[in-house]
Amino acid sequence: MTSMGQQRWVVVTGASSGIGRDIALTLYQYDYRVIATARRDEDLEELRRLGLTTCALELADSASVDRAINTILSLCDNALYALINNAAYGQPGAVEDLSRDSLEQQFAVNLFGTHQLTVGLLPALKQGAEGRLVTISSVLGLVAFPWQGAYNASKFALEGLTDTLRLELYDSPVKVSLIEPGPIRSRFRQNALEAFQQDINWQDSDHANDYRRVTNYYAASDHPTPFTGSPALVTKRVLHALSSPRPQPRYYVTVPTYVLATCRRLLPWRWLDRLLVKLGAMR
Numbered sequence: 001m002t003s004m005g006q007q008r009w010v011v012v013t014g015a016s017s018g019i020g021r022d023i024a025l026t027l028y029q030y031d032y033r034v035i036a037t038a039r040r041d042e043d044l045e046e047l048r049r050l051g052l053t054t055c056a057l058e059l060a061d062s063a064s065v066d067r068a069i070n071t072i073l074s075l076c077d078n079a080l081y082a083l084i085n086n087a088a089y090g091q092p093g094a095v096e097d098l099s100r101d102s103l104e105q106q107f108a109v110n111l112f113g114t115h116q117l118t119v120g121l122l123p124a125l126k127q128g129a130e131g132r133l134v135t136i137s138s139v140l141g142l143v144a145f146p147w148q149g150a151y152n153a154s155k156f157a158l159e160g161l162t163d164t165l166r167l168e169l170y171d172s173p174v175k176v177s178l179i180e181p182g183p184i185r186s187r188f189r190q191n192a193l194e195a196f197q198q199d200i201n202w203q204d205s206d207h208a209n210d211y212r213r214v215t216n217y218y219a220a221s222d223h224p225t226p227f228t229g230s231p232a233l234v235t236k237r238v239l240h241a242l243s244s245p246r247p248q249p250r251y252y253v254t255v256p257t258y259v260l261a262t263c264r265r266l267l268p269w270r271w272l273d274r275l276l277v278k279l280g281a282m283r
Helices: 018-029 041-049 062-076 100-126 149-168 188-199 208-219 231-243 255-266 269-281
Strands: 009-012 033-038 053-056 080-085 131-136 174-181 250-253
Touching (some): 009 018, 009 062, 018 033, 018 231, 033 062, 041 053, 053 062, 062 080, 080 100, 080 231, 100 131, 100 149, 100 174, 149 174, 174 231, 174 255, 231 250, 255 269
Parallel strands (some): 009 080
């Protein structure tokens, strides 16, 4: 395999499965020195068996994030080339059925913990001749889907924070990119279903009938969403963001992202709302 990575240190969060795992293993093959993070000991052990350096990280726990920052800086001796913020989960549920606790938990992982980790590692990224910060967002950071209010909100906020950081780092050695996948084969839907069953009292909701359809979608094993892509599609954009002298500020992944980004730009808001309601009803 090519030595594209030149033994540069790269952190990949959420590397236990799906997109994060594919990114971590592919970068390792490309000669990057990968520090893969995960929450569970068994996942960390599996990643180590595959040859990766690992670090425990629970983004919802600020103490865990602090420990991870110290561990990562020690492992790479403050010589960090890239941070790939991938770890996240989705909390389904109508906005009116979301408790404050479930919304705070969604933001704790998808925004607050990611922000804390980024800020903690940014000095190491800035001290080299070049550095890369790549954040995996979602098509739902561009448009909102019904029943995804918590996840929509966390990704909209993450994109706003990342866009601002990119502007503030404009004259620094660090290049900042957002990657916006549409539907990708991963454990995302299974994890979302677990969060839904744990935090939403859906049987007593005004949206109970809609929730039956939503839960069927999340429980399906054959990825019913059209144009569902593989994690390798995201990894391809990550490789470009890490190796290009001029990485793009945004990368779209899968047909739905391209289509919905175009619709958001061209359609009147009422037309866009009708489209998104219909798409939400298909889930």
